[in-house]
Amino acid sequence: MTQKSNPPEPARLPRPPGLLRSSGVVGCMTMLSRILGLVRDMVIARYFGAGTGADAFFVAFKIPNFLRRLFAEGAFNQAFVPVLSSYRQQQPLAEVHRLVNAVAGTLGLVLLGVTLVAMLGAPLLTAVFAPGFMDDDEKFTLASDMLRITFPYLLLVSLTAFAGAILNSYDRFAVPAFTPVLLNLAMICAAVFLSPLMQTPIMALAWGVFIAGALQLFFQLPFLMRLGLLPRPKVDYRHEGVRKVLTLMAPAIFGVSVSQINLLLDTVLASFLQTGSVSWLYYSDRLSELPLGVFGIAIATVILPNLSRKHAAESRDQFAATLDWAIRAVLLIGLPAALALVLLAEPLIATLFFYGEVTARDVTMSAQSLRAYSAGLLAFMLIKVLAPGFFARQDTKTPVKIGIIAMVANMVFNLILVFPLAHAGLALATSLSAWLNTTLLWRGLKKEGAWAAQAGWGRFLLQLALANAALVAVILYLSPPVADWLAAGGDRRSLDMGILVAAGGLTYFVALALVGIRLRHFRLR
Template sequence: MASRVLGMVRDAVFAILFGAGGAMDAFFVAFKIPNFLRRLFAEGAFNQAFVPVLSQVRQEEGEAGVRRLIAATQVALGAVVGVLTVVAMLASPLVAWVFAPGFHDDGVKLSQTADFLRLTFPYLWFISLTALGQSVLNTFGRFAAPALTPVILNLCLIGSAFWLTPRFDVPMTGLALGVLLAGLLQWLWLWPSLLKLGVWQPWRLGERHEGVKRIGVLMVPALFGVSVSQINLLLDTVLASLLQDGSVGWLYYSDRLSELPLGVIGIAIGTVLLPRLSEQARHADPKDFQRTLGWALRLVLLVGIPAMAALIVLAQPLLSTLFQYRAFTETDVLFSSRSLMAYALGLPAFMLIKILAPGFFSRQDTKTPVKIGIWAMVLNMAFNLILIWPLAHVGLALATSLSAWFNAGLLAWTLRRRGDFPARSLWLASALKSLLAASLMALALLWLMAWPALAFPDDVLGRVWRLAVLVLAGLAVFTVIALAAGIRPGQLKSP
């Protein structure tokens, strides 16, 4: 929660100081590419492949085996990502050309993207080693320090926006340097917790362990399986660069708002879920496995469905209150709100993917999610090509949401066919009650927004007051209806 709230502050600072379009589009592309790869490692493929193997080694070989596996993994991971980072920095003009084809006719913007990439790409090396530390700590039940690492990124970017950007002719150069600094500090942040744990010894560089090969085998397909939604978002950025100036920024701001509930609930539950499912999969108790997955389903749907409704109804009030100052105009709010509503339609699906994928990874099956992910990615591209012409950047967001629902549905169907999907009694009634409460909440919000007393004000305090009234009213309506429908807090406790 701290990370996501600071993320909103960071994006508000970006919008107020720099707006959308121009060099800011170039920075968004340069930041999104290594940030996308970070998600593959920190929240995706590496974590999903490493945690089950580490859990198995811990059970079979004890702490001595764990120390050897961690030491060998950090060398292999550091070497592979290090080579990728150096190559990307050297080839930054080519990387910019590939990922921002719409900038080809604007030599200044394309050159700025390449310059920013040289500064942002080393972040990938630091954050990959940070991901290793996070996975180790999560496996041993230490979640606080790993969860706080993104806070450092947001603080660095907020600080660089105020103190570094004025020092450069192109202000966004300061933001790119802030990304690099954040990577280093996130890595160093985990050192005390890792050293205290006693299984990580950074000076052990010559160790070998056969588990590294198993991690690599599991990790390659997992790169697609767990991160298809992020790949789709990256493809959105590529296509958005072909549209009118500002399209990349509009998608960025709307995506950031839709990711707030995803990061607070979806990713957090997925992080906690994988170690538990991995342990239950080894004990071969299908009922425990299903109960745990059923709990995760209930929780993400109880949050995801009303969050979807609220983002659709409150898209413009949220964006105007957070971002519509100085450089971020009313036009930017209008176009960003349209793509935010399209992304919000897929929010429950994005959250479901985060908890259904661990159902496969906990059994060391990364091939099935990658097959499903490839189909979802193909479908996303088809929707992109169909919807981009009539709907422009909104079509890209809508295509991502539609493909996410396909991905989540196919993951659920496959788990059910294998006997791992929870029985309907564990989640369906709760989901329907949440849908009813969210629908009534949306109607109540639309009614309130029509009140003259809640007309859009010009001053900052007026906007904050109006949004606070709407949010609190929506939360109250949803809570009352959910309780009346029979949802109780005790039903959300982990089994």
């Protein structure tokens, strides 16, 4: 008698690591990347300053980088990870591989077409994203020429983000978090070694971006091979998983990536302001992104596949508890980071960038926009952890509505604040719209029951207030006047900043311990 064969069972899944441990791994790798990113920006500032060439490069780099965040790490990641997590939870490995192959082929074909069109239409893109450059032929031509070199980065890094999303879904967080280190190393090497060999030295940075994209993609492929999920691209728009990803992607573009759209609008308007405005915004944005990337994005990276699995398993209470954990973790780190950036704006800018072609005026102007961005840092971080609460449940419509409201509000804030505050007004408008976005996301999750306040919020907020008060007191007491920072040499600035950071960090964490907050309180599996 022939036995009836049973359908293949999904592979037994290992118990995932705790959220605190996973966030720590991603945070450490991201910290390394961000530190090298700051070194990269210090090198760029030393070699190119904040003049015409730097402004042109930052626009040529920001356009594909913005689209990367919008489509690859924003819309695509938020749509693909929940679908992949569902397949991982409910389907055998062969079906997961079919999904990966179909998405790789479809995504790759679309990205290739977009890249070719963008390279041909580089001057048009430059005119759209930096219309103020049209009054300066040299700056406009330079930005357009560099954009043709940097835009393929979108294709390469989007496929890198696709590979990283697969690894994250299987709780392999370290490799995708380490990958951006390669971008920083490539750009540093390009500035130091390649720029002296080129007729137009700033063009070396554009080639550094292109090389970095290829390095990042090929670095992740061996790790996909170990999982048995190395893609064999196949264009298949009819695959059920691909159709689901595409359905979720379109509205997700306006969800988690609204802050990136707002930052790009800042660049567009800054191109009409005095020369240096684009660079001032870039340097201040880079500093505000350090805590955002190390902590906010690290937590968001970890909780999205976790929330997706909890939703697939219909664990409503655990879903709400995970979101609550993420919000508390963001407040624990984001609030002191924002306060420190506000209080140490000029010292930080001076310590990192006051070399070579950068002037004291550049430090002052960059510090103005850094304070404005810092006012919204906590909101930027909260958006990163609140939006996955919708995407994990495959709800992209609600973040879309909220994103459109926030984007329109940002435009209004820009028009109101750019005249009295110039480039700093653009940064402040971005922060205000981020707070509006955060409030609406939080209210939506609470209304739908996806988030519910866990016990101990009142005590936790009081503990945070006391610890942050101690941090502020120490910074104000130890920090010299701004004039002393500008007059000191680079070594002295670095030493003084190191002492301030160490003293402030030690004070904050000792204060947390004294008021009763312990590491074990944030261990959630």
